[in-house]
Amino acid sequence: xxxATDAADGLVRCDACPVLCRIREGKxxxxxxxxxxxxxxxxxxxxxxxxxxxxxxxxxEGEWDGNPVTEPEKFITGVGSGTTYPDYKPAPFIVSSVIDxxxxxxxxxxxxxSYCGLKAKIDTDRYLGxxxxxxxxxxxxxxxxxxxxxxxxMLALGGVRHLTGGSKKEGNVTxxxxxxxxxxxxxxxxxxxxxxxxxxxxxxxxxxxxKENRMRVGCGSATIGIFAQQWQGHADEVxxxxxxxxxxxxxxxxxxxxxxxxxxIRVRGRKSTPGRYFQVADHGSGWGGTNVSDPLAIIDRINPxxxxxxxRLLMVSTTGEDSAWFVLDEDLKxxxxxxxxxxxxxxxxxxxxxxPALCSILFMAGAGGSLRAGVTENPVRLTNSVxxxxxxxxxxxxxxxxxxxxGITIMAxxxxxxxxxxxxxxxxxxxxxxxxxxxxxxxxALGGHSDHIVTLEEVLRRDRLKLExxxxxxxxxxxxKLH
Numbered sequence: 001x002x003x004a005t006d007a008a009d010g011l012v013r014c015d016a017c018p019v020l021c022r023i024r025e026g027k028x029x030x031x032x033x034x035x036x037x038x039x040x041x042x043x044x045x046x047x048x049x050x051x052x053x054x055x056x057x058x059x060x061e062g063e064w065d066g067n068p069v070t071e072p073e074k075f076i077t078g079v080g081s082g083t084t085y086p087d088y089k090p091a092p093f094i095v096s097s098v099i100d101x102x103x104x105x106x107x108x109x110x111x112x113x114s115y116c117g118l119k120a121k122i123d124t125d126r127y128l129g130x131x132x133x134x135x136x137x138x139x140x141x142x143x144x145x146x147x148x149x150x151x152x153x154m155l156a157l158g159g160v161r162h163l164t165g166g167s168k169k170e171g172n173v174t175x176x177x178x179x180x181x182x183x184x185x186x187x188x189x190x191x192x193x194x195x196x197x198x199x200x201x202x203x204x205x206x207x208x209x210x211k212e213n214r215m216r217v218g219c220g221s222a223t224i225g226i227f228a229q230q231w232q233g234h235a236d237e238v239x240x241x242x243x244x245x246x247x248x249x250x251x252x253x254x255x256x257x258x259x260x261x262x263x264x265i266r267v268r269g270r271k272s273t274p275g276r277y278f279q280v281a282d283h284g285s286g287w288g289g290t291n292v293s294d295p296l297a298i299i300d301r302i303n304p305x306x307x308x309x310x311x312r313l314l315m316v317s318t319t320g321e322d323s324a325w326f327v328l329d330e331d332l333k334x335x336x337x338x339x340x341x342x343x344x345x346x347x348x349x350x351x352x353x354x355x356p357a358l359c360s361i362l363f364m365a366g367a368g369g370s371l372r373a374g375v376t377e378n379p380v381r382l383t384n385s386v387x388x389x390x391x392x393x394x395x396x397x398x399x400x401x402x403x404x405x406x407g408i409t410i411m412a413x414x415x416x417x418x419x420x421x422x423x424x425x426x427x428x429x430x431x432x433x434x435x436x437x438x439x440x441x442x443x444x445a446l447g448g449h450s451d452h453i454v455t456l457e458e459v460l461r462r463d464r465l466k467l468e469x470x471x472x473x474x475x476x477x478x479x480x481k482l483h
Contacts, residue, residue: 012036016083017112017425030426033110034082046466047093047459048079048418048433050397052476073099075477076108076459077397078433079421080466083110084374090449091374096440097456099478105443105453106477107375107436114429116365117158118178119411121149122197122205123215123357125243125289125318128153129194136190140173141166145191151216151318155189157181163428175428181361182414182422182430195285201361202415208285212357216318217350220247220288221276223318226353227346228254231314234342237263238314241298241322243281243289251275264306265313267298288317295324302332314343320350360413363395363422367408367434374449375436381446382436383408391438394477396421397470410434416474437477 014021014029021029023036028044035044051072074097082092093108122128128145135143135155143157162174180187186200198206205212217223220242228249231238238249249255250263252275269280280298284291292298295315309330316323325343326334339347372379385391386408393400393410396417403409414421423431444450459465470476 010036010039012039012041014041015085016041017085017427017429019426031424031431033423033431043080043082043464045080045420046464047081047462048077048396048466048468049460050075050077050418050468050470052470073476074456074460074467075099075397075470076106076435076456077394077418078108078110078435079396079418080464081108081110081433083112083431085112085370088373090452093459094449094452094454095456095459096453099437099476102478103440104437104478105440105448107443107448109371109374109434110423110431111365111367111371111434112425112427112429112431113365114163114427115160115368116163116178116363116430116432117143117156118181119362119364120155120157120181120199121360121362122153122155122199122207122212123151123355123359124153124205124207124212125151125216126153126195126207126212126285127243127283127289127291128155128197128207129191133194134192136192137177137187138173140170142170142174142177142189145194151218158430171428172426175424175430178430179422179424182363182432183420184361184414199359199361201359203359204357205359210285214319214321214351214354215357216242216288217320217353218318219245220318221245221252223247223316223350224249224252224275225254227350228252228258230346230349231343232258232260234312234340234346235314236260236312237265238316239265239267239295239298240316240318241280241288241290241292241295242318243283244278245272246277246280246288246298248275248277262306263311263313264303266300266303268300269298287315287322288319295322296326296334299334302328304332307332314339314347316347316350318350319354320347323347361415362411363414363430363432364409364411365430365432367393367410371434372408376447376449378447385438385442385446386436390442391436392477394435394437396433397435397477398474399477416471418468435477 011022014034025036028035051074091107091109133145134141146154146156158178184201189197220240223240224247240247250260269277281290281292286292311328313326325339327337372382395412398416400410400412
């Protein structure tokens with residue numbers, strides 16, 4: 001809670017962001033984060049406190065109160081903490097507590113991030129659109145397609161140029177889309193010359209109306225390597241269709257290792273190494289991320305000197321979703337046939353080894369000078385402390401990856417943060433929780449606002465708190481290199 005900065009005619013001026021809303025009593029500002037409560041500027045949402053599961057009391061000498069568990073340890077997050085902008089004044093909460101036996105200080109704020117964006121990882125082999133193609137929401141460009149990763153398509157969304165460098169509508173649409181994605185809501189996006197997507201963090205992506213189920217077990221070559229032994233004796237040739245690397249078993253090193261005779265089937269595309277082919281077809285939503293619905297379309301020729309009538313051919317995708325069994329006739333033409341049970345077992349095993357397809361949203365932002373000034377009068381010392389691992393950075397208690405190089409550039413998985421951790425200001429920019437935790441000794445050494453330290457016990461006596469259990473996948477936030 002902050003005091004009103006400008007009371008006149010029942011109005012208070014909010015100084016949490018550059019918009020400087022004038023709010024009537026009982027109303028909220030443009031961001032819906034702050035309200036005028038009886039003439040006092042008040043953060044609407046409760047302050048989120050996380051607690052660590054009860055720990056067994058270790059054996060100690062001396063008196064024991066008989067309680068087998070200790071009081072759960074608590075950590076103050078930035079969610080609901082409020083904002084100080086510009087940070088000519090200390091952060092909303094500078095809190096002392098004992099964490100793992102160390103006297104620590106946690107500096108807590110909801111940072112206003114104009115320089116922020118999202119990295120979306122979409123588990124699918126389907127072709128989403130050309131690299132660098134515009135990604136749009138409500139017709140406005142909010143990002144672009146970036147380089148694909150193993151079994152996933154990647155999007156880069158947001159960033160300062162879309163937030164502030166284009167039209168007002170572009171900035172507002174970008175901000176709203178990022179806010180919804182960060183708060184784990186579903187958002188529909190379109191890609192120029194590509195697909196329509198529905199993305200939601202932690203949920204399967206929907207591509208052109210089809211929900212993705214599986215992330216591929218590997219490329220075509222890797223699939224050959226994993227399952228080669230299981231096909232031996234049941235199939236004479238296996239072709240794993242993949243728009244990146246299509247694998248051909250008898251040419252592949254795995255087939256040679258098993259002394260399988262060459263089948264003489266040559267697939268289209270550019271041969272990389274034996275049994276590995278690039279560019280067997282164009283990208284698409286067909287078999288293995290190609291544009292083919294008939295797998296035989298990728299076969300260039302069958303060598304009559306090597307192949308034989310009755311030869312058994314399996315064609316399968318990298319997820320096992322598509323598969324077909326063929327037997328060569330007297331003219332060496334593949335004819336569809338019923339798939340033998342032992343072969344079907346291996347196809348099903350490919351699917352079994354595919355992880356569930358998900359959409360992952362990573363929030364990425366730079367903690368700039370004004371934010372750091374809320375921590376210390378000498379911001380570069382905070383940067384150095386983070387780089388030296390003396391200060392641990394978290395977002396809503398969730399761990400972050402701190403990029404090397406200049407500044408404090410962080411990246412966090414939004415699914416590991418408390419629900420509805422993100423807000424916005426109409427500048428436009430996202431508002432996200434951030435916490436800096438370090439030993440009290442180190443905080444004093446970097447010139448922190450020591451006069452504004454309050455104890456965790458004082459914070460816990462406030463009436464607008466929300467207590468949440470620490471997520472089991474998150475390490476407990478502690479100081480960096482504990483002394």
